[in-house]
Amino acid sequence: MKNLYIHVPYCDGKCLYCAFYSIRGTTAERDAYAELPGQELTRVRAEGVSVTPETVYFGGGTPSLLGPEGLRRLAAGLRRRVSFERVVEWTVEVTPPTASDAVLGALFEMGVTRVSMGVQCLNDRTLRALGRRHGAADAEAAARRIRAAGFANFGIDLIAGLPGLDEPGWAETLARTLALEPAHVSVYGLSVEPGSGLARQVERGLSLPGEEEGLAALQQAEAALTAAGLARYEISNYARPGCACLHNLACWRGEDYLGLGPAAASRIGLMRRTHAADAAAYRAAITSGSNPPSEEVTLSPADDATERFVFSLRLAEGGSPRSHAERWPAAGPNVAAWERRLDGLARNGITEKAGPGRWRLTARGREVADAVGRELL
Numbered sequence: 001m002k003n004l005y006i007h008v009p010y011c012d013g014k015c016l017y018c019a020f021y022s023i024r025g026t027t028a029e030r031d032a033y034a035e036l037p038g039q040e041l042t043r044v045r046a047e048g049v050s051v052t053p054e055t056v057y058f059g060g061g062t063p064s065l066l067g068p069e070g071l072r073r074l075a076a077g078l079r080r081r082v083s084f085e086r087v088v089e090w091t092v093e094v095t096p097p098t099a100s101d102a103v104l105g106a107l108f109e110m111g112v113t114r115v116s117m118g119v120q121c122l123n124d125r126t127l128r129a130l131g132r133r134h135g136a137a138d139a140e141a142a143a144r145r146i147r148a149a150g151f152a153n154f155g156i157d158l159i160a161g162l163p164g165l166d167e168p169g170w171a172e173t174l175a176r177t178l179a180l181e182p183a184h185v186s187v188y189g190l191s192v193e194p195g196s197g198l199a200r201q202v203e204r205g206l207s208l209p210g211e212e213e214g215l216a217a218l219q220q221a222e223a224a225l226t227a228a229g230l231a232r233y234e235i236s237n238y239a240r241p242g243c244a245c246l247h248n249l250a251c252w253r254g255e256d257y258l259g260l261g262p263a264a265a266s267r268i269g270l271m272r273r274t275h276a277a278d279a280a281a282y283r284a285a286i287t288s289g290s291n292p293p294s295e296e297v298t299l300s301p302a303d304d305a306t307e308r309f310v311f312s313l314r315l316a317e318g319g320s321p322r323s324h325a326e327r328w329p330a331a332g333p334n335v336a337a338w339e340r341r342l343d344g345l346a347r348n349g350i351t352e353k354a355g356p357g358r359w360r361l362t363a364r365g366r367e368v369a370d371a372v373g374r375e376l377l
């Protein structure tokens with residue numbers, strides 16, 4: 001197992017649009033949490049999963065909320081159990097208020113190679129409306145601290161199609177983001193997730209930019225970012241040469257990954273496992289020496305190979321049914337049918353050619369990626 005993900009479920013508040021598993025937790029709970037993923041790793045290895053990470057990703061939630069000591073203990077708990085000698089990329093997600101000099105200094109000392117910061121936009125009114133706990137100037141100052149701490153490879157996450165952010169406002173966010181010289185920018189379209197604060201506000205009459213405006217904002221982002229030298233290597237992700245996120249690339253290219261922590265997901269051979277989104281149940285299980293509550297399914301080799309192929313369609317490099325079948329022989333009998341279907345989907349604007357014998361999803365195709373997967377199945 002070469003790709004290790006740790007979910008840190010704590011945040012200092014709840015953003016309006018958020019559908020991730022995140023809770024505030026108490027200081028004591030956050031302190032105690034730092035020990036748990038390492039203990040889970042012991043259990044996973046005892047099950048026979050060999051773990052030699054090459055990419056490590058601390059996501060959340062807000063991992064930096066653990067503070068310098070918590071982050072050091074979390075990392076030490078993992079490194080006591082597995083060697084980090086082969087790690088080529090180690091990412092930690094931060095938010096502007098939690099990216100303090102002390103946290104960033106600790107991350108650099110620990111050997112973290114990449115910092116990814118959720119910014120969403122650089123407009124104070126919209127940030128307030130989204131329930132973010134920072135303003136635009138805080139985000140810009142945090143980006144400068146990240147660079148000063150030694151992280152040339154840092155990323156910024158943005159959301160396109162936000163309410164209250166018209167075309168000039170979005171252009172300003174993109175220009176100010178680029179002025180910070182990030183190596184990587186992710187741009188997600190705003191989506192209304194069931195159960196989020198945003199979904200409740202929409203029920204109460206909040207009007208959001210329409211589909212066309214959302215698409216225009218994504219196109220505006222693509223034009224600005226690619227003009228500045230960041231290549232769109234995945235539908236939502238742009239990077240300077242050599243700065244694509246290797247952890248996410250590995251997952252999209254069909255490799256296995258191990259997720260530790262509540263709500264974390266793993267792909268281990270044919271098995272897919274997602275831990276319950278319940279930090280208390282996770283803690284209780286780990287501290288009492290049992291497995292965290294999870295949902296687990298085992299796919300057939302053919303479905304496994306298909307799922308891995310569908311992920312590759314998200315990448316600009318696309319996926320080739322024939323090359324995929326060389327690596328995942330269970331896909332072999334499907335190659336001809338997939339090629340026919342991918343051609344058919346291309347006629348409907350869902351997929352497009354990424355090279356001879358290769359296809360990728362279009363922006364429209366990404367919105368129906370699950371349906372494409374079912375189509376290929």
Ligand code: SF4
Pocket residue numbers: 010011012013014015018019020021022060061062095118
């Ligand atoms: S910081 Fe991220 S994980 Fe936390 S509430 Fe906001 S969107 Fe959700």
